[in-house]
Amino acid sequence: MAKRVSHKRSMCGVARPLDAIGDWWSLLIVRDAFDGLRRFGEFQKSIGLAKNILSARLRNLVAHGILDTVPASDGSPYQEYVLTAKGRGLFLLLVALRQWGEEFFFEGTEPHVELVDKESGLPVRRLELRAQDGRIVGVDDTEVRRPTPAEQHDP
Amino acid sequence: MAKRVSHKRSMCGVARPLDAIGDWWSLLIVRDAFDGLRRFGEFQKSIGLAKNILSARLRNLVAHGILDTVPASDGSPYQEYVLTAKGRGLFLLLVALRQWGEEFFFEGTEPHVELVDKESGLPVRRLELRAQDGRIVGVDDTEVRRPTPAEQHDP
DNA sequence: CCGTATCCATTCCGATACTG
């Protein structure tokens, strides 16, 4: 999980978060948390991974401040796992992943889960990236700027 | 890499793509590809992983149609790795990851790489998710709708 | 310079058993 090469010090906003959510299961857990799942057993049933693994992943997500444990909502003497503000910040990332997945991993006819606007019940639009002046920008309209000209890439 | 639990048949757009880019290194490779890197050695120097691992990851990305190999640009008898349309479709996902990372993994004063609009040179805005009518919607304004009421969650 | 093949240590994951 935490790889030997620590990207903690990388100046790239892409590299650093990968310690927290770079592994396979964590994003699925977070997705389920967005779906309203809170209990250990709920996650386990939904994702279908071994309990010890789930335990480790949950602990990791809590350690990274993405989930938080709260005492209980019903009377159970157990814990529930809820998204923190940092965790909720992953919303757009999940949307981006979902939209990419839907575009390239599903046949046109194939039924799939859909993210809809509660108010209208209609599917949301595609994510938009805009410049300061409001223009929608794509890959070729942007570039990456490094803070100091001394740095090559990541190191 | 491809886990025993195949999510290939999941109806969730989040789960399926994880076979392709769910691992730690792939996203960094794709990020570098967006940065213009094309050669084996460039990726290796930038990311700093063992050659056999890089080889496997590149092969996996090619197999998933995210990268493609092209003969050469200079005279070298080797290959170069370029993003396919599917790969370029990951742009917004990288942006989402980057913005989340910048928000929660960097101190305010800490310098970091920045994505800027080429035309103005100014940083891009935060990603926006809009409903059909143009309203910007967040987590609480949306919900997930499943294609048939028969399905519980993923299986 | 590009990539494959091999070896070895570490980690991951699933199954199971166990405690509260």
Add this chain to the structure above:
DNA sequence: CAGTATCGGAATGGATACGG
């Protein structure tokens, strides 16, 4: 139901050596 502990098989990742 909610976890922890342990065990064994599988896969990962790094280093290195090797061939085109």
